[in-house]
Amino acid sequence: MKGRQALRLLMLALLLGGLIGCRLPGGTTLLGGAGLSTPAAHEVPREVPPLVGRALFAKRAAQATMDEVAIAATVSLINTGTNVTVATGLTDQNGRFSLKPPRNFVPDGTATYYLEAYKGLDGNRPGADVARVRTVTKIVNGAWLTLTNAAPDGDIVVGPASTAIALGAALRKGTALPVDFDALIGKLSGNTFTPVPNLSNVDFNALFTLVQEGLSENRDPVQTIGYDVGSGTWKRVDVPPSQFAVDTLSPSSGVVGSTVTISGRGFSTNAAAHIVRFNGVPAVPDAATETSLSVRVPPGATSGPLTAQIHGIIAMGPIFTVPVVVSGFAPASAAPGTTVTLTGSGFDMATLSNNAVRFTGNVLGVVTAASETTLKVTVPSGAVSGPLNVSVSGTSTITGSPLAVLVSVTGLNPFVVQPNGTFTVSGTGFGSTVASVSVSVGGSAFSVLAASPTALTVRAPGAEMVGPLSVQVEGQTGVSPMNLRVFVGLAGNALIQKVAGARQPAAGTLATNWGVSAPRAITFDAAHNAYFVAGDKVYKVDTAQRISVVAGSDESGFSGDGGPATSAKLYYPTALATDAAGNLYIADSANYRVRKVAPNGIITTYAGNGSYGFSGDGGAAASAQFKSISALAFDAAGNLYIADPSNYRIRRITPGGIVSTVAGNGTEGLSGDGGQATSAQIDNPGGLACDAAGNLYYSDIDRDRVRKIGLDGVISAVAGNGGYGFAGDGGPATSAWLKSPRGLAFDGGGNLYIGDYYNSRVRKVASGGTISTVAGSGTSGNSGDGGPATAANLAYPNGVAIDHNGDLYIADNTNGIRKVDAGGTITTAYGTGFHSYSGDGEQAITAQFYSPSYLALDPAGNLYVADTGNQRIRKIAASGVVTTVAGNGTGGYAGDAGPATAARLSSPTGVAVDATGNLYIADTDNYRVRKVTPGGTITTVVGNGTNGYDGDGGPATSARIGTVYGLAVDASGNLYLADYNYHVIRKVTPGGVISTVAGTGTGAYGGDGGLAVNAQLKYPYGLAVDTAGNLYIADNGNHSVRKVTPAGLISTVAGSGINGYMGDGGPAASARLFGPKAVSVDVAGNLYVTDIGNACIRKVTPEGMISTIAGNGTSAYTGDGGQAKGAQLAGLSGVTVNSAGTRLYLSDIAYNCLRKIE
Structure with a gap:
């Protein structure tokens, strides 16, 4: 076994x-x-x-x-x-x-x-x-x-x-x-x-x-069975009468046109009696014997079994191989999806599927046509540069030269990515293997994580960079049509700096080029320099008409005694006076003090201990108590008189510094005329003046009178009968009606001038006692410069003063300092005629703004500012020069179809710019949205001017809208507006049709995860749109930021809904915000939020993590030139980020400026 x-x-x-x-x-x-x-x-x-x-x-x-x-x-x-x-x-x-x-x-x-x-x-x-x-x-x-x-x-x-x-x-x-x-x-x-x-x-x-x-x-049945073509039957060919066979081929392979010898048995000597088929392609032998045939390989022959036919009988022969020959192809380079034509022989023109062209990258092309000498093939997705492997019926060859497969990069998603972040490259010609692809920007290599023919998954390096992205595959390179930016967003150590909005005039600035905001008092010194109060500063205008600050800083409060007055803090200064020695006295009202600025600029406290109250009469003025000082005046003897309205008194400080009361018994009222002033009742003295004889005059704001305190101390009425109104011009001043008289001044002729506040006039009481109007039409406004003062509009004149020429100066509350000359002509002496407005045509850093709110950047890098308090939209060019692009500074509604700079706006707040350069303005108090074309023409595009909420589905210009603050425009030109009053976000298509895209109109919180139109918002403010078309909403009343996707779904991306400050370093949706007002998104998807209640700027990354990038939580103004996180911010309103994502602008309505973080 x-x-x-x-x-x-x-x-x-x-x-x-x-x-x-x-x-x-x-x-x-x-x-x-x-x-x-x-x-x-x-x-x-x-x-x-x-x-x-x-x-x-x-x-x-x-x-x-x-x-x-x-x-x-x-x-x-x-x-x-x-x-x-x-x-x-x-x-x-x-x-x-x-x-x-x-x-x-x-x-x-x-x-x-x-x-x-x-x-x-x-x-x-x-x-x-x-x-x-x-x-x-x-x-x-x-x-x-x-x-x-x-x-x-x-x-x-x-x-x-x-x-x-x-x-x-x-x-x-x-x-x-x-x-x-x-x-x-x-x-x-x-x-x-x-x-x-x-x-x-x-x-x-x-x-x-x-x-x-x-x-x-x-x-062997393969060699013994044949086919009778004539009868269509099958038979044995190894037995009579059809005894023939094909045994061998020499050679067993050959190209088209080559000769093959077929050995066998039973052939005819008549060559024409035979048909030899090479894989089905017939050929007639050139010569024949009984045991052999000589035949040439016919065009179109391909590899496969050979058969021989004689007298209608077909017998099987061995396999004959026809090598595929590719002599060339065109074009030499091609992109996936295009056709390449191969020339050669051995192609199967009968059955296209028997031809295959495999490209480098191991992908098959699609053969679209075949002839005896050509093969057309479509370059497949996934092909890369290299030789072609051409197979026909199982035989193949490789081209001697490579086909260059073109590489094309069509897109980057996203095109801004965090360091070490991943992104997708779209295009063609990438192949399917990571090893064959290299990606770089400016020579810096990226890691390719996955490759497909039309997409690459790539990881960016750890360093920031920007530039076109190159993709190289087998020697071919494609370059992206856009830049890839590797960017972290604003860094935690970004610096902050003011870029616009001057708090003080630059040296040499003319007084007419500086906006004066709400001047309250004016006086002159012996050298003819003018001084006036506006805000928490005291300004000086020298005889060359150059304006400067002589006291007060950018902060309210009390500080600075013993140092430069320009570094000191004042708190609501109301009145001024100068003495013969050139000292300037300031009624520092809310500090309950009188401050003194010496000619050398050093400030001290002259009167008042800073405590609110009444005390000190008979003692040193510096130890006395005052309440809200409203007026100052010197007499010829050097006594300083102080209006102490909340104590219902007028007090006097002697040149020796002793304080006493000269009028008022300390109780509110009006009594005592003809008696001693110290026994009389007075009520809210607002202005003081002394005549040449030393008599003291005061205006009683609440009793609409002007009274006189004689040298003997007796009090009497000199103007006003106590009636609140306007009457009496041309008659006795004591019979006239006044309306809250304020400032007083005497000219050299003994005429008394009164700032008749709510009558918007200045009245004059002649030395003979007759009253008249010398300035003001009685209509509040700003007009009339260059014409008669009595025809001009004033706006609540406050202080008045007479200069050495006898010209009258008026602290015109909303218009600056006006001057009336001896001929009765009025002009603006100091100021631009508008609150805190100046600087057009100059660098923005020296310009003035008044409550700047929302911001927008156009593609050219121009920054648009809603200068709300100035009723204008200003533009700051990349060069830093500021101009006005809309609004003439006068509130109202007018100007459509004309130049935008001649139009009237009413408290404009939101701004947005579309891709074609159109500027959109939330004309808030007009209940409209206006549009300014690149050519400067203004029109109304949303709102009929009536406060309300209706019109969805119809023309936007016929709809009613409420108080709109935030605006945004998406890439398709759709305009979005946040309707604060009605708790909705509305959209206006480029065709002008309005609809609601978020909010039900009920102020509440709800709806996340569902359609935004079914969700609740609460006092939405600012808006922003990212590159993907997501809409972000500063949901102010809900202390959150909401996001609406292009599909209309809403979610909360920042803020838990509970006001407060917490959550940095964690998920933004769990953090606490306090009244977010504005939002902006950079190209990387970082979201920036003005967290106004927390006096800071928060940043939310695309991954949803929150941090603070600016503001230390204290509402004030500090930190310029240092790290933004350590700065103090106040009055946060608008925010916008530049196209590169490297610079953030924010507006400060408290300090009337713009700051940048980068």
């Missing part, structure tokens, strides 16, 4: 060894050693599954002398194009096999394979001593399909039935009845065949009978 087993193993080894390197029946070559086809250099072999099944043979007439040989059959997988045996093996004792292709086998989708089983006798001599059965198989998507299995890798049966079908299809190829090999897949089950076109069950049964017959006679 052991000897028998050893003999069996020896015979099997000899059988396998004998096959290696020999030619099998039909001329098939088994490659020595590996038995493999060689993959193209740029293809990556991949492991394919084994072919599993069994081999069946018909009963044979003679058996092998050894049972082992009879049982075992050789199984081979043969490429019908190259005639190469890919793999070989043996069946087991039950006829089953599992044939595993080698690991470096490269599947070829164009190839058809024969899976054959042999049982040989007598040394495998061809013709009579071998039994062969075969089936047809193809590999599709890495799986084997055969005649017996259409499902991938199913059980394969190789036997007489499969042999019959394979032979029938091969013999009819190239005839009038061709059979599609692909149609045969899965059509055989057992011995039952499902017919296909041109191969019927009749054909199958006839072939099946012949195959079994041949096998039973130890004949």
Whole structure:
């Protein structure tokens, strides 16, 4: 038994060894050693599954002398194009096999394979001593399909039935009845065949009978069965009368036009009597003998089985290989999706699917056309530069020169990314392998994390940078049409600096070029310099008309005694006086003091201990108590008189510094005329003046009178009968009506001038007692310069003074300092005529603003400022020069269709700029939105001027809107407006149709996760739109920031809804905000929020983390030139970030300035 087993193993080894390197029946070559086809250099072999099944043979007439040989059959997988045996093996004792292709086998989708089983006798001599059965198989998507299995890798049966079908299809190829090999897949089950076109069950049964017959006679059915073209029948060709056969080919491969010698039996000497078909393509031999044919490979021939036909009978021959030849291609470079034309030979023009072009990147192109000499193929997505592998019916070649596949970069998403952040590069020509792609900006390499033909996932480096992104693939480079920015957003150590809004005039500024805000008093010194109070500062105008600050700083309060007055703090100064020595006295009202500025500029306290009250009479003035000082005046003797209205007294300080009361008994009222002033009742003295004789006069604001305190201390009335109104001009002043008289002054002729505040007039009481109007029409406003003073409009004149020329100066509350000359002509002497307005045409840092609110940047970098208090929109160019682009400074509604600079606005707040340069203005108190074109023309685009909420679905200009603050414009030109009063966000399309996009009109909080139109907002303020079209809302009353997606869904991105300050370093949605007012988004998706209640700017990253980037939480103004986080902010209103995301601008309505953070 052991000897028998050893003999069996020896015979099997000899059988396998004998096959290696020999030619099998039909001329098939088994490659020595590996038995493999060689993959193209740029293809990556991949492991394919084994072919599993069994081999069946018909009963044979003679058996092998050894049972082992009879049982075992050789199984081979043969490429019908190259005639190469890919793999070989043996069946087991039950006829089953599992044939595993080698690991470096490269599947070829164009190839058809024969899976054959042999049982040989007598040394495998061809013709009579071998039994062969075969089936047809193809590999599709890495799986084997055969005649017996259409499902991938199913059980394969190789036997007489499969042999019959394979032979029938091969013999009819190239005839009038061709059979599609692909149609045969899965059509055989057992011995039952499902017919296909041109191969019927009749054909199958006839072939099946012949195959079994041949096998039973130890004949190879492949070489013994033929086809009669004339009768359409199948027959044996190894027996009379059709006895002929094709045995060998020499050579077994050749290009088109080369000559092949066919050896066999039964040929005619008449060459024209034969047809030789090369894989179905016919050719007529050039010469013939009874045992050979000489024939040239015809154009269009491809690799595959060769058949020979004589007298209408076709017999199978060996496989003939027609090498694929590619002589060139055009163009030499192409982009995915375009067509490349290959020239050469060996292409299959009959069946396009038998041609395949594999591009570098291991992707197949789509063959769209084939001829004898050309092949057209579409460059596939995923192709990269390199040679082409062209396969036709299982034979292949690699082009000698590479095709350059163009690389194109079409998009970056996002185009701004955090350091070490990931982004997507869109385009073509990227290939599918990370290793073949390199990405860089300015030479700095990026990490490619994933690659597909049209998209790359890339990680940015850790350093900030900006520039076009380059993608290089196999020597080809594509460059992005836009810059990629690696950017962290504003850094935690960003610096803050003021960029616009002067608090003090620059040296040499003319008084008419500086806006004066609410002047309250004016006086002159002996050198003819003028002094006036505005805000918490005292200004001086010298004789050259140059304006400067002589006392007070940018902060209210009390400080500075013993130092420069310009560094000191004042608190609501109301009145001024100068003495003969050139000292300036300031009624520092809310500090309950009188301050003194010496000619050298040093400030001290002259009177008052800073405590609110009444005390000190008979003692030192510096120790006395006062209440809200309203007026000052010196007499010729150097006594200083002080109006102490809340104490209902007028007090006097002697040159020696002793304080006493000269009028008022300390109780509110009006009484005592004709008696001692110290026993009289007075009520709210507002102005003081002394005549040349030393008599003291005061104006009683609440009693609408002017009274006189004589040198004897007796009090009497000199103007006003106590009636509140306007009457009496031309008559006795004591019979006239006044309206809250304020400032008083005497001229050299003894005439008394009265600032008749609410009558918007200045009245004069002549020395004879007659009253008249010398300035003011009685209508509050700003007009009349250059004309008669009595025709001019004043606005609540306060202080009055007479200069050395006898000209009258009026502290005109909203218009600056007006002057009336001896001829009665009025002009503006100091100021621009508007509150805190100056600087157009100059650098913004020297200009004045008045309650600047919202901000916007255009694509050119111009900054637009809603200068709300000045009723204007100002523009700060990149050069820093400021101009007015809308509004004439007078509140109202006018000017549509005309120049925007001539129009009237009413408390404009929100601003936005679209991509074409149109400027949109929230004309808040006009209940409208105005538009200014790049050409400077203004129109109304939203609102009919009536406060309300309606009009959705109709023209925006017919709709009612409420108090609108924030505006935003998206990339499509849609305008968004935040309606504060009605708790909604509305949208106006470029076509002018208005709708509501967020809010129900009820002030509340709700709706997150749903549609924004069903959500509740509460007093929405500022708006911003990011590059993705998301809308951000400063939901002020809910202490949060909401986001509305382009799909209309709302969520909260910052703020928990509870006011306060907390959460930095954590999720923004869990943090606390306090009254967010404005929002802005940079190109990286960082959100900036003015957290006004916390006096800071918060930043929310795209990942939703919150931090503070500016403001230390104290509402004040400090920190310029230092880190923004350590600065003090006050009056936060608008915020906007530049296109690069590197600079943030914010507006400060408390300090009337703009600051930048970068």
